[in-house]
Every structure is written in C-alpha cells, then in structure tokens.
Amino acid sequence: MNSAESFCEQIGLEIPVVQAGMGGGVTTGELVGAVSAAGGLGTVGIMGDHAFNATLGKARRIAGPKRPIAANLLVPFVHQSHIDICAEQHVSVVTLLGVGAERWIHALHARGIPVHITVGDAEQAQRAIAAGADGLVAQGIEAGGHHMAVKPLAQALPEILDVAAGRPVLAAGGVADAEDVRRLLAAGAMAAIAGTRFLLTDESGAHPEYQRRVLEAKQTLRTQLFSFGWPLPHRVIPNAATERWCGRDGTAPAWIRSIGRVASPVSRVIPLSALGTVAKLQRVNLGLFTATLPLRSMPAEFADRTALYAGETLHRLRDIIPAAEAVARLAP
Structure with a gap:
C-alpha cells in the first residue's frame, strides 16, 4: 500500500x-x-x-x-x-x-x-x-x-x-x-x-455570472485589493474593481493595502453572516473591498465589485x- x-x-x-x-x-x-x-x-x-x-x-x-x-x-x-x-x-x-x-x-x-x-x-x-x-x-x-x-x-x-x-x-x-x-x-x-x-x-x-467569467477569463491576478479586514494575498480574475485599482501585475495601491492591515480587527467582530450586507456597500470607485465573493443569492452586478477567486489553471x-x-x- x-x-x-x-x-x-x-x-x-x-x-x-x-x-x-x-x-x-x-x-x-x-x-x-x-x-x-x-x-x-x-x-x-x-x-x-x-x-x-x-x-x-x-x-x-x-x-x-x-x-x-x-x-x-x-x-x-x-x-x-x-x-x-x-x-x-x-x-x-x-x-x-x-x-x-x-x-x-x-x-x-x-x-x-x-x-x-x-x-x-x-x-x-x-x-x-x-x-x-x-x-x-x-x-x-x-x-x-x-x-x-x-x-x-x-x-x-x-x-x-x-x-x-x-x-x-x-x-x-x-x-x-x-x-x-x-x-x-x-x-x-x-x-x-x-x-x-x-x-x-x-x-x-457561485453566481452564474461569476462562473461565466471564470470560463471566459484569460488570466488571473495575485493581489491584495480585496483585503479589508483580511490582508492576505489572493488570486482572482480581473473585473471592474481590479481594472480600476490594480497595476498589470495585480499590485493594489499602498493606501488600500494599509487600510486592509489596519482593519484586520474588524473581521473578528463583524459576523460572517453580515458580509453579504457589507458587500452591498462596496463600490468600484471607493476602493475598499472585503473578501466577499458573488453568490447565487446576490445580484449579478456584484461580480464587478467583489472578488472573483480562481486558480491559474482556469484556461x-x-x-x-x-x-x-x-x-x-x-x-x-
């Protein structure tokens, strides 16, 4: 054996x-x-x-x-x-x-x-x-x-x-x-x-729009954009949020990464059940994004302001x- x-x-x-x-x-x-x-x-x-x-x-x-x-x-x-x-x-x-x-x-x-x-x-x-x-x-x-x-x-x-x-x-x-x-x-x-x-x-x-985008994606990014309350690096596919805030290599602005680190204690007190509500407040132009991802129960437009996690082998x-x-x- x-x-x-x-x-x-x-x-x-x-x-x-x-x-x-x-x-x-x-x-x-x-x-x-x-x-x-x-x-x-x-x-x-x-x-x-x-x-x-x-x-x-x-x-x-x-x-x-x-x-x-x-x-x-x-x-x-x-x-x-x-x-x-x-x-x-x-x-x-x-x-x-x-x-x-x-x-x-x-x-x-x-x-x-x-x-x-x-x-x-x-x-x-x-x-x-x-x-x-x-x-x-x-x-x-x-x-x-x-x-x-x-x-x-x-x-x-x-x-x-x-x-x-x-x-x-x-x-x-x-x-x-x-x-x-x-x-x-x-x-x-x-x-x-x-x-x-x-x-x-x-x-x-996962929301069908999320799945569709993964199937059509040509690349992934390793970033810290979706880091409010949890500043670990993460791999995602591009969306409107990454296009607005990330460099071509996935690097997010230093101020976004800093806020993510400072806000880490928030993740210990905000119930996980409330993350969907928090996601509703996220806007592409604000630059503050949690680790939330788009689920079937959410509107399709959440795919542009939440994290679309996916691995490098998606192709x-x-x-x-x-x-x-x-x-x-x-x-x-």
Missing part, C-alpha cells in the same frame, strides 16, 4: 481528491455531499454559525453517514462555535488557513478532530508541526483564493514534505485534471486539492459539470 492509499484508508477516501473549502457560501451542502458521495473529500468552507451548521448537516445527509466530510476554517474568522459545530457534525478533518492558525489546534484536538494547517514554505511548515498539526496542506501560488503560498507548488511541495517527516501532506494549487493529481501523488502528496474545478459545478454556490477548464463528474475527471 502506497502513502496515498494509506491516507485515503485512514480518512475513508476512495479517491485522493479533495474539494477545496472555499469560504463564504460557495461550498453548498449539495456540492460537499456530492463530492464525498462520489468518493472524494467534500469540504465545507467557513461561514456564519447557522449556515455552517446547516451546510454540514445537508452535506452529511447527501453523502451518507460513512463518508468523510471536512471543514476549512479561515483565521481570523474562526470562533470556538465553529469548532463545536465541527465536533457535533462529526467532521473527519479540519484544515486551517491564515496567520496564527496554529492557536486553534489545541481546541480542535480537544474535540478529537485531526488538523491540517495550510502552509507555503518550510518555515511555515515548521511552525505548524511545532504547534502540533497532524498534517499539512502545501499551497502553491497557482491556487485561487487566499494565500499562505509564497512560491510555485513544484518548489514548495518538496521542502514541505521534508519538514512533515512522514505526516500526511495534501497539495493545493494548479489542479485541473487527473494528470495533475497523478503528478502530485508521485511527488509525495497524499491527495490533491482542487478549487476552481469545483467552483465550476452545478452544485456550486484548462471549459465547462460546468456535476460535482460527481468533476471527481471522476480528477481521479488518478
């Missing part, structure tokens, strides 16, 4: 494919449940307590009681209530992303939940292991969404594997098809994480398909 097979058996996976835990409502119960029912690992992204609990419950009903389900918690938005819900919903594993994620390891272990920390290089990996992480997520800058990544996955994965010293490492960034998954497994990853592929599914909570994704088919296409 190889390492990937061993990890899959431990978690209960049939296929070493993990659906990324995209936050803010993209990971619907239908999406997560369908991925897990198809043999992969569906992951619920962070959201307000009520929605988080309801989404995990729906995913469990769809996947069945014996299929694994994960949750992805984003620092600084995570609260003890999220930990409690994960335990009550029998989440198989939690991934954590964000500066200071290590401080939540003890709380999760106290509820019997294994923890994988998202890291971008050996230094971050060392901190996570020292704090007690059970495993790691090696993230490359190819990934869509928010980044702990600082270099391409091909460079980051070997050094993170060295630090992991036999602990399971999942690989994220640039996963579009089965060949990508095979390559990462051969390099030592236990499973591959795909985000944009699952964004482009029938069950995704290899040409259709919107059922989540089960996405798992099958990614299966090595």
Whole structure:
C-alpha cells in the first residue's frame, strides 16, 4: 500500500481528491455531499454559525453517514462555535488557513478532530508541526483564493514534505485534471486539492455570472485589493474593481493595502453572516473591498465589485459539470 492509499484508508477516501473549502457560501451542502458521495473529500468552507451548521448537516445527509466530510476554517474568522459545530457534525478533518492558525489546534484536538494547517514554505511548515498539526496542506501560488503560498507548488511541495517527516501532506494549487493529481501523488502528496474545478459545478454556490467569467477569463491576478479586514494575498480574475485599482501585475495601491492591515480587527467582530450586507456597500470607485465573493443569492452586478477567486489553471477548464463528474475527471 502506497502513502496515498494509506491516507485515503485512514480518512475513508476512495479517491485522493479533495474539494477545496472555499469560504463564504460557495461550498453548498449539495456540492460537499456530492463530492464525498462520489468518493472524494467534500469540504465545507467557513461561514456564519447557522449556515455552517446547516451546510454540514445537508452535506452529511447527501453523502451518507460513512463518508468523510471536512471543514476549512479561515483565521481570523474562526470562533470556538465553529469548532463545536465541527465536533457535533462529526467532521473527519479540519484544515486551517491564515496567520496564527496554529492557536486553534489545541481546541480542535480537544474535540478529537485531526488538523491540517495550510502552509507555503518550510518555515511555515515548521511552525505548524511545532504547534502540533497532524498534517499539512502545501499551497502553491497557482491556487485561487487566499494565500499562505509564497512560491510555485513544484518548489514548495518538496521542502514541505521534508519538514512533515512522514505526516500526511495534501497539495493545493494548479489542479485541473487527473494528470495533475497523478503528478502530485508521485511527488509525495497524499491527495490533491482542487478549487476552481469545483467552483465550476452545478452544485456550486457561485453566481452564474461569476462562473461565466471564470470560463471566459484569460488570466488571473495575485493581489491584495480585496483585503479589508483580511490582508492576505489572493488570486482572482480581473473585473471592474481590479481594472480600476490594480497595476498589470495585480499590485493594489499602498493606501488600500494599509487600510486592509489596519482593519484586520474588524473581521473578528463583524459576523460572517453580515458580509453579504457589507458587500452591498462596496463600490468600484471607493476602493475598499472585503473578501466577499458573488453568490447565487446576490445580484449579478456584484461580480464587478467583489472578488472573483480562481486558480491559474482556469484556461484548462471549459465547462460546468456535476460535482460527481468533476471527481471522476480528477481521479488518478
């Protein structure tokens, strides 16, 4: 039995494919449940307590009681209530992303939940292991969404594997098809994480206009434009907001980045359930943007004033398909 097979058996996976835990409502119960029912690992992204609990419950009903389900918690938005819900919903594993994620390891272990920390290089990996992480997520800058990544996955994965010293490492960034998954497994990853592929599914909570733009996009930008309250770099496709404020390389004005850092404490007090309301106040010409993304429940015009997260491999994704088919296409 190889390492990937061993990890899959431990978690209960049939296929070493993990659906990324995209936050803010993209990971619907239908999406997560369908991925897990198809043999992969569906992951619920962070959201307000009520929605988080309801989404995990729906995913469990769809996947069945014996299929694994994960949750992805984003620092600084995570609260003890999220930990409690994960335990009550029998989440198989939690991934954590964000500066200071290590401080939540003890709380999760106290509820019997294994923890994988998202890291971008050996230094971050060392901190996570020292704090007690059970495993790691090696993230490359190819990934869509928010980044702990600082270099391409091909460079980051070997050094993170060295630090992991036999602990399971999942690989994220640039996963579009089965060949990508095979390559990462051969390099030592236990499973591959795909985000944009699952964004482009029938069950995704992303607004159809968001999905359409991802399918038509020719490039992505790594920026800090959508940073009010959470100043991590993130990868998006261009829209009216980036065209107004970003340079060709994605660089946002220094004052926007500074406000994003200063406003970090805001994310600890504004409920996640209120982000949709906050997004209504965003205007392209104001230059202040949160991490909100456009969901099906929002007006189509939100696609120009919220973040359109997507990974670098979007040019290899040409259709919107059922989540089960996405798992099958990614299966090595």
